[in-house]
Amino acid sequence: MITFKYKVMNQKGEKIEGTFKANSKNEVLAMIEDNSYYPIEIKEVLEREQQDLFESFSKVKTKDLYIFCRQFHTMINAGANISNALNVLRNQTANKKLKKCLNEAYDDVQKGISLSEALGKHNDVFPDLLVNMINTGEVSGNLDIIMSRMASHFEKENKINNQLKSAMVYPMVLAGLSVVVVVFLLTFIMPTFVGMFEGSGVELPVPTRIVMGLSKFIRTKWYILLVVIGGGIYGMKTYAKTPVGRLSLDGLKLKLPIIKDTTEKVIVSRFTRTLATVLASGVSLVQALDVVQKVVGNKVAEKNLGQVKEKVLKGVSLGEALGETTIFPVMLHSMIKIGEESGSLDDILDKTANFYDEELEAALKRMTTMIEPLMIIIMGVLIGFIVIAMMLPMFDMTKTVQ
DSSP: OEEEEEEEEOTTSOEEEEEEEESSHHHHHHHHHHTTOEEEEEEEEOOOSSOOHHHHHOOOOHHHHHHHHHHHHHHHHTTOOHHHHHHHHHHHOOOHHHHHHHHHHHHHHHTTOOHHHHHHTTTTTSOHHHHHHHHHHHHHTOHHHHHHHHHHHHHHHHHHHHHHHHHHHHHHHHHHHHHHHHHHIIIIIHHHHHHHHHTSOOOOOHHHHHHHHHHHHHHHSHHHHHHHHHHHHHHHHHHHHSHHHHHHHHHHHTTSHHHHHHHHHHHHHHHHHHHHHHHHTTOOHHHHHHHHTTTSSOHHHHHHHHHHHHHHHTTOOHHHHHHTSSSSOHHHHHHHHHHHHHTOHHHHHHHHHHHHHHHHHHHHHHHHHHHHHHHHHHHHHHHHHHHHHHHHHHHHHHHHHO
């Protein structure tokens, strides 16, 4: 396939520029004629042999998806067609990876492929939820409404992600500071006392011998420590990518006292908000559960929702099926039962999602409040142990002199 750059004029006399992948100029001309454009210039673009460095490392974030959906909704709602909307967005998008995907999607749409199918080719950028919802919007003719709902969905998801990151900043800074202080004490301060301790003739206490051993190891064999730490991090990441590892780590998040409450609130918030969005778009409950199952962000919850879907298929109500799980709270079961009985499940879920968003914010504050003093205590214990280990031999030396 060759990339061609073209300049055309539409029926209103407006000039439009873009790129299009095809096997020949004739295919580009055919595309231009199908869109009732008048060709001005068509030229071949030489492909770069190496991908742009920043493009290869750029990542499409939830915020980028929110902006994409909001702008797409605005243009579609104003009367622009899908092709024109994509053309505008691909030219003004700053994220290089998203820009590349939109360029390819624009070319596919120009060839007659649906928007959902074109975006679905880039599942590493556009999540299944967005692709499925766009497909629903194309079938129902409510694409502008769907994009508005998805923009709100990703906006709230981005807010949750930012809250989670903000909650972990201070504990991570404290952890990093603790490591720096401990390494500084062991590599620069402790060696100044070693000669004095060894020449004193006093038997060194166990804590002092431990700290001296650590100090010597870090100063002489630091590369082994780096290899062990690097290997441990790599091993954990590799294990976390396996199905068994991901399941066990996600299960651990639901058991650890400090982060358990926050993890549960994140799961419930994502579940209720996504299910409300999907159901409001006219998707059946079983299909909605299939979509929601993939976005809760926890394999244990995903497994539980799979069991819920099976029970719903057998005729069990959603509220009753959720009530048999251990992850979802009693309040959620009750609210869903009310929604099913009143016939306004999507509206009830939306209100419940707003409630749990507030609960999540409070849970994050509680978690941060608990982690901060814990990190300070750990930092104090480590530094205190090293200081005491250095001071103990001095007391023994003083007694010997006396």
